[in-house]
Amino acid sequence: MEQAAFHFVLRGNPLMCTDFGHGNINYTFLVTTDAGYQYILQRINKHVFKNPDKLMQNVIAVSEHIRSKESGAHNSLHFVQTDEGTYYYTDEMNRFWRCYEFVGGLCLEAPESDMDFYESAVAFGRFQEQLADFPADTLHETIPNFHNTPERFKALHNAVEEDACDRVKNVQQELNYLFSKEEEAGTIQRLLEAGSIPLRVTHNDTKLNNVLLDPKTRKALCVLDLDTVMPGSSLFDFGDSVRFGAATAEEDTQELSQMELDLNLFEMYVKGYLNACHSLSKREVELLPEGAITITLELASRFMTDYLEGDHYFKTQYPDHNLVRARAQIKLAQDMDKKRYRMQEIVNKYIEG
Ligand code: GN1
Numbered sequence: 001m002e003q004a005a006f007h008f009v010l011r012g013n014p015l016m017c018t019d020f021g022h023g024n025i026n027y028t029f030l031v032t033t034d035a036g037y038q039y040i041l042q043r044i045n046k047h048v049f050k051n052p053d054k055l056m057q058n059v060i061a062v063s064e065h066i067r068s069k070e071s072g073a074h075n076s077l078h079f080v081q082t083d084e085g086t087y088y089y090t091d092e093m094n095r096f097w098r099c100y101e102f103v104g105g106l107c108l109e110a111p112e113s114d115m116d117f118y119e120s121a122v123a124f125g126r127f128q129e130q131l132a133d134f135p136a137d138t139l140h141e142t143i144p145n146f147h148n149t150p151e152r153f154k155a156l157h158n159a160v161e162e163d164a165c166d167r168v169k170n171v172q173q174e175l176n177y178l179f180s181k182e183e184e185a186g187t188i189q190r191l192l193e194a195g196s197i198p199l200r201v202t203h204n205d206t207k208l209n210n211v212l213l214d215p216k217t218r219k220a221l222c223v224l225d226l227d228t229v230m231p232g233s234s235l236f237d238f239g240d241s242v243r244f245g246a247a248t249a250e251e252d253t254q255e256l257s258q259m260e261l262d263l264n265l266f267e268m269y270v271k272g273y274l275n276a277c278h279s280l281s282k283r284e285v286e287l288l289p290e291g292a293i294t295i296t297l298e299l300a301s302r303f304m305t306d307y308l309e310g311d312h313y314f315k316t317q318y319p320d321h322n323l324v325r326a327r328a329q330i331k332l333a334q335d336m337d338k339k340r341y342r343m344q345e346i347v348n349k350y351i352e353g
């Protein structure tokens with residue numbers, strides 16, 4: 001039983017605590033109390049999130065903003081305070097914990113139907129729409145340059161130069177591919193910097209497993225994992241959902257031949273996202289396919305960087321896990337590149353006016 005659970009003001013006393021979810025960064029547990037209530041308890045990864053105060057300020061402010069626009073109790077996250085009236089608890093090993101009420105809902109690793117994926121698009125589209133009037137400059141940048149793709153490529157170049165684990169020799173072909181795409185992958189960042197597309201309040205980790213669906217109606221309930229909410233581009237939010245949910249295999253598949261983009265799911269996501277979110281500019285909508293390709297290349301670079309540096313960032317389940325992930329993302333990016341024009345045709349159908 002995680003002792004940290006006893007430091008939060010729960011209804012009832014903690015009775016059971018079990019591992020929960022599939023996060024690559026934080027450690028997540030489901031706590032059940034003797035009064036029958038359930039909570040999510042999370043240990044925040046300190047290597048990734050250096051300032052829990054600022055992190056929790058962002059998360060609470062965004063949750064409250066969403067709550068002010070939602071009537072349902074299950075449409076936003078409710079954080080629980082500690083017995084000292086703070087939103088996180090620091091244990092004797094200087095580790096940070098936070099806790100929120102468990103929203104009973106479906107959290108999927110892969111869509112079970114087109115409609116599940118459509119609903120996840122509605123959830124993230126609504127999220128974007130609801131935060132359109134949130135003052136972005138009040139948010140802390142919890143991870144600086146999080147989706148700054150050129151910076152991510154620079155980090156990869158550095159990792160190759162350092163070659164700390166003598167692994168570069170294993171991945172020459174993959175590196176050649178990634179670096180051949182470096183210029184293209186910087187396009188969105190350059191457009192942001194030039195002001196051609198707007199900086200918005202974005203989620204920055206829009207995987208399907210960060211959405212809850214109502215188990216009965218399978219309609220979108222709420223968006224989870226607000227740790228990376230920061231000013232950013234809507235294109236990355238859109239793109240990351242497609243990368244994860246419209247792929248025909250898991251993010252870390254070893255069966256590269258199985259990894260493709262499902263165009264039917266892609267179209268479902270475009271439809272759901274644009275039905276729920278009307279604030280994107282025409283330029284942003286035109287660039288949605290580019291968003292998907294860019295974020296896939298970016299994540300491939302991040303997994304590859306972590307592999308070369310010795311697996312310090314992402315949790316891994318076996319020695320070459322990050323390499324396997326990087327290869328799977330490269331395969332997906334290659335398939336998206338092949339389907340680029342078909343993605344564009346789909347998006348063009350939904351451009352208003
Ligand atoms: C991490 O922990 P999780 O699974 O929600 C990562 C994302 C990656 C994702 C890849 C803070 O998210 O950026 O896209 O893994 N989060 C952070 O699965 O780095």
Ligand code: MG
Pocket residue numbers: 023024205209210225
């Ligand atoms: Mg997550």
